[in-house]
Amino acid sequence: MINFEKAQKIVNSEIPALTLKREPTELYDPVKYILSIGGKRIRPAMVLMACSLFSNQVSHAVRCALAVEVFHNFTLLHDDIMDNSELRRNKPTVHEKWNRNVAILSGDVMSILSYSLIGECPREYLAKVLELFTDTALKVCEGQQFDMNFETSNNISIGDYLKMITLKTAVLMAASLKLGAILGGARPADSYLMYEFGKNIGIAFQLRDDILDAYGDTRKFGKKIGADIAANKKTYLILKAIETADEKSRKKLNTLISSKGGDIEGKIAEVIRIFDRLGIKEKAEAKSWEFYNAGIHALDQVSVNDSEKGALRELARQLLERER
Amino acid sequence: MINFEKAQKIVNSEIPALTLKREPTELYDPVKYILSIGGKRIRPAMVLMACSLFSNQVSHAVRCALAVEVFHNFTLLHDDIMDNSELRRNKPTVHEKWNRNVAILSGDVMSILSYSLIGECPREYLAKVLELFTDTALKVCEGQQFDMNFETSNNISIGDYLKMITLKTAVLMAASLKLGAILGGARPADSYLMYEFGKNIGIAFQLRDDILDAYGDTRKFGKKIGADIAANKKTYLILKAIETADEKSRKKLNTLISSKGGDIEGKIAEVIRIFDRLGIKEKAEAKSWEFYNAGIHALDQVSVNDSEKGALRELARQLLERER
Numbered sequence: 037m038i039n040f041e042k043a044q045k046i047v048n049s050e051i052p053a054l055t056l057k058r059e060p061t062e063l064y065d066p067v068k069y070i071l072s073i074g075g076k077r078i079r080p081a082m083v084l085m086a087c088s089l090f091s092n093q094v095s096h097a098v099r100c101a102l103a104v105e106v107f108h109n110f111t112l113l114h115d116d117i118m119d120n121s122e123l124r125r126n127k128p129t130v131h132e133k134w135n136r137n138v139a140i141l142s143g144d145v146m147s148i149l150s151y152s153l154i155g156e157c158p159r160e161y162l163a164k165v166l167e168l169f170t171d172t173a174l175k176v177c178e179g180q181q182f183d184m185n186f187e188t189s190n191n192i193s194i195g196d197y198l199k200m201i202t203l204k205t206a207v208l209m210a211a212s213l214k215l216g217a218i219l220g221g222a223r224p225a226d227s228y229l230m231y232e233f234g235k236n237i238g239i240a241f242q243l244r245d246d247i248l249d250a251y252g253d254t255r256k257f258g259k260k261i262g263a264d265i266a267a268n269k270k271t272y273l274i275l276k277a278i279e280t281a282d283e284k285s286r287k288k289l290n291t292l293i294s295s296k297g298g299d300i301e302g303k304i305a306e307v308i309r310i311f312d313r314l315g316i317k318e319k320a321e322a323k324s325w326e327f328y329n330a331g332i333h334a335l336d337q338v339s340v341n342d343s344e345k346g347a348l349r350e351l352a353r354q355l356l357e358r359e360r
Numbered sequence: 361m362i363n364f365e366k367a368q369k370i371v372n373s374e375i376p377a378l379t380l381k382r383e384p385t386e387l388y389d390p391v392k393y394i395l396s397i398g399g400k401r402i403r404p405a406m407v408l409m410a411c412s413l414f415s416n417q418v419s420h421a422v423r424c425a426l427a428v429e430v431f432h433n434f435t436l437l438h439d440d441i442m443d444n445s446e447l448r449r450n451k452p453t454v455h456e457k458w459n460r461n462v463a464i465l466s467g468d469v470m471s472i473l474s475y476s477l478i479g480e481c482p483r484e485y486l487a488k489v490l491e492l493f494t495d496t497a498l499k500v501c502e503g504q505q506f507d508m509n510f511e512t513s514n515n516i517s518i519g520d521y522l523k524m525i526t527l528k529t530a531v532l533m534a535a536s537l538k539l540g541a542i543l544g545g546a547r548p549a550d551s552y553l554m555y556e557f558g559k560n561i562g563i564a565f566q567l568r569d570d571i572l573d574a575y576g577d578t579r580k581f582g583k584k585i586g587a588d589i590a591a592n593k594k595t596y597l598i599l600k601a602i603e604t605a606d607e608k609s610r611k612k613l614n615t616l617i618s619s620k621g622g623d624i625e626g627k628i629a630e631v632i633r634i635f636d637r638l639g640i641k642e643k644a645e646a647k648s649w650e651f652y653n654a655g656i657h658a659l660d661q662v663s664v665n666d667s668e669k670g671a672l673r674e675l676a677r678q679l680l681e682r683e684r
Contacts, residue, residue: 058498063505114468118461137442137508140464144438145501147471152494155487163483166490170476174382177469181387184461 038088039347040354043081043101046094050102054149066130066142067149070109073127078355079212080105085348086216086230089340096158097219100165103153104212107169110146111176113139118184147173157219164218172211179204190290192270194279198239206238229334233348236331241355243324246271250308251317253359262304268293272323273316274307280314328356362412363671364678367405367425370418374426378473390454390466391473394433397451402679403536404429409672410540410554413664420482421543424489427477428536431493434470435500437463442508471497481543488542496535503528514614516594518603522563530562553658557672560655565679567648570595574632575641577683586628592617596647597640598631604638652680 051071055064080101087097115121116129117139123129131139150169157165182200186192213234217227249264250273264271270293278289289310292303311317331352335345375395379388404425411421439445440453441463447453455463474493481489506524510516537558541551573588574597588595594617602613613634616627635641655676659669 058502060502060505060509062509063502114464118464140438140442141501141505141508144467144471145498147468148494148497148501151475151490152498155490155494159487162490163479163486166475166479166486170472170479173472174469174476177465177472178382178384178387181384181465184465185384185386 037344037347038085038094040081040085040351043084044077046084046098047077047080047101047105050098051105054102054106054153062138063142063145066113066134066138067146069133070113070124070130070142070146071106074125075105075109077105078351079108079208081351082209082212082234083216083219085351086213087220088216089230089338089344089348090217090220090222090226094220097216099153099156100215100219101212103150103169104208104215106146106153107150107173108208110143110150111180113143113146115180117143118180161218165215168211168214168218172207175203175207179207186270187268190294192275194272194275197270197272197275201239201242202235205242206235209238209241210234223339226338226340229338232334233331233338233352236327236334237352237355240324240327240331243272243320243327244356244358246273247317247320247324248358248360249273250311262300262308265293265304265307266300268296273311273320276319276323277307277310277314277316280316280319281310285310285314324356328352361668361671362409362418364405364409364675367408368401370408370422371401371404371425371429374422375429378426378430378477386462387466387469390437390458390462391470393457394437394448394454394466394470395430398449399429399433401429402675403432403532405675406533406536406558407540407543409675410537411544412540413554413662413668413672414541414544414546414550418544421540423477423480424539424543425536427474427493428532428539430470430477431474431497432532434467434474435504437467437470439504441467442504485542489539492535492538492542496531499527499531503531510594511592514618516599518596518599521594521596521599525563525566526559529566530559533562533565534558547663550662550664553662556658557655557662557676560651560658561676561679564648564651564655567596567644567651568680568682570597571641571644571648572683573597574635586624586632589617589628589631590624592619597635597644600643600647601631601634601638601640604640604643605634609634609638648680652676 052068054071055067058064083097083101083104084094087094112124113130116124117131117136121129122132129139130142134142154166154169155162179200179202182196183204186196186200210231211234214227214231217230222230246264249271250262252261254261265274274289274293278286281289289307292307295303332349335348335352336342338345376392378395379391382388407421407425407428408418411418436448437454440448441455441460445453446456453463454466478490478493479486503524503526506520507528510520510524534555535558538551538555541554546554570588573595574586576585578585589598598613598617602610605613613631616631619627656673659672659676660666662669
């Protein structure tokens with residue numbers, strides 16, 4: 037099986053050619069920009085790695101892998117407008133560097149571009165691949181809407197939250213692995229297991245993100261610590277703290293996560309103090325490992341020699357132990 | 361062949377079920393809204409009518425027809441954000457009725473929904489249909505970008521303008537007719553001719569729109585007269601007037617179409633006075649008929665008994681003689 041670095045290399049080598057020769061440049065320059073400012077290429081690498089688990093050939097899966105990466109970046113581009121984010125991967129977001137209209141339209145064209153890449157997959161797989169990709173894309177949008185709904189709701193359960201991150205984040209990883217499996221000629225049972233592997237790892241990945249927001253090392257994480265807390269995001273940590281806290285702390289938390297403006301640094305510090313007292317970091321880590329283990333359990337069942345699965349196991353572990 | 365009214369009826373009967381059972385409602389309510397506030401269903405009707413020109417069955421083309429309608433409404437939804445439009449079909453636009461973020465995300469989900477409908481077309485046609493649909497969708501975005509570029513450019517030729525409306529408006533009509541032809545089992549030569557028919561009719565349709573903006577009857581047109589002039593849009597009429605005018609009128613026109621604010625009603629009246637003096641309405645009508653005739657010429661070549669083509673001829677004529 038090809039490893040993560042090899043898969044990344046394949047993806048990165050193909051990206052510059054994606055928008056070549058198309059015009060107007062005003063439309064495609066932002067597309068080139070967002071695809072060139074980095075990103076770890078986790079999802080397209082998953083497509084290629086999953087394909088190589090079942091097949092010696094991965095070249096026919098490359099366009100599909102790129103489709104996933106282009107789609108993922110489209111969602112980031114539009115999410116950044118909706119969230120008013122100024123930075124993405126430490127660079128100005130598209131709507132900051134150009135303007136809002138450019139960001140809307142360039143995002144639109146990326147969404148379509150991803151389908152143009154899907155259309156290039158081998159005929160015998162096209163119907164299946166298109167259906168999975170589209171179903172996933174709808175779910176990602178639905179997840180984003182639930183996330184926006186949660187901003188103004190004070191009655192979110194941990195179950196609601198897990199459903200939201202499953203849609204917004206996990207299903208695209210799940211679909212990436214299943215797409216690769218399909219293109220590798222895997223049996224339906226194995227494709228299903230690859231999806232379950234990806235979905236659980238995806239949830240664990242997002243929980244890790246929540247943890248890093250409060251407990252990351254700024255230098256490694258590359259984002260400001262406490263941004264979720266400042267934005268009153270209902271992360272797993274917040275919801276778990278509300279669930280675990282006594283009456284007094286719960287009231288305090290609810291006040292803090294509804295407040296706007298004021299002493300942001302003080303607010304972040306106070307929320308983290310409550311987290312510490314309640315052992316929230318450890319609880320979130322345990323939950324994250326729970327999903328990780330469920331994912332690995334699914335991978336274990338895949339009917340391929342266990343020694344072949346090393347690179348995917350390694351990737352899953354990296355995603356969970358990452359510092360950024 | 362089925363006629364326009366019959367095709368409209370089929371489309372309208374299928375629209376309510378499109379978003380049934382999907383959630384969250386915050387995401388799908390705006391989709392339902394924009395699909396329910398009217399629209400003439402010209403493009404999906406074209407799919408069905410073209411299909412029925414070659415086949416006795418049109419039921420297998422219905423999902424594809426709906427895909428075109430959903431895609432078209434997605435572009436309207438996002439264009440309205442970009443243009444800051446308050447009204448669409450005399451109703452509040454989605455970003456006015458809800459907000460900008462809702463409009464962005466609901467548009468995104470409509471774009472994907474259109475692909476979900478494309479995915480339901482019969483397997484044997486899927487690759488071809490997907491490629492045509494995607495190629496068309498990219499062109500529509502490119503046309504919209506050219507349109508936005510033109511707003512800040514003072515060096516637009518009539519050729520540039522025709523290229524822009526071909527991309528932004530005409531290719532979707534062209535593709536609708538070709539999609540129908542493909543699904544009707546037409547030969548490649550006939551599918552090509554149907555595309556040419558649609559492209560030329562589409563250009564004529566947009567020229568008619570330009571004419572109605574200046575010379576329509578408010579009560580029939582349902583939009584404010586002179587909106588394009590007020591917004592400094594470089595329509596065919598403006599560009600033709602600049603081309604035809606003497607030095608003095610050209611300077612006047614260039615000043616008028618760069619001005620912002622001030623006496624808008626006076627500006628509209630003055631531009632129309634210049635149009636009248638130069639016979640621009642007649643010139644634009646002649647151009648529009650030129651494209652209409654080119655379209656009909658293509659339809660004439662389609663290898664189907666001429667008596668079968670009546671409904672499409674009738675539709676083309678209606679689009680050109682419309683008052684709204």
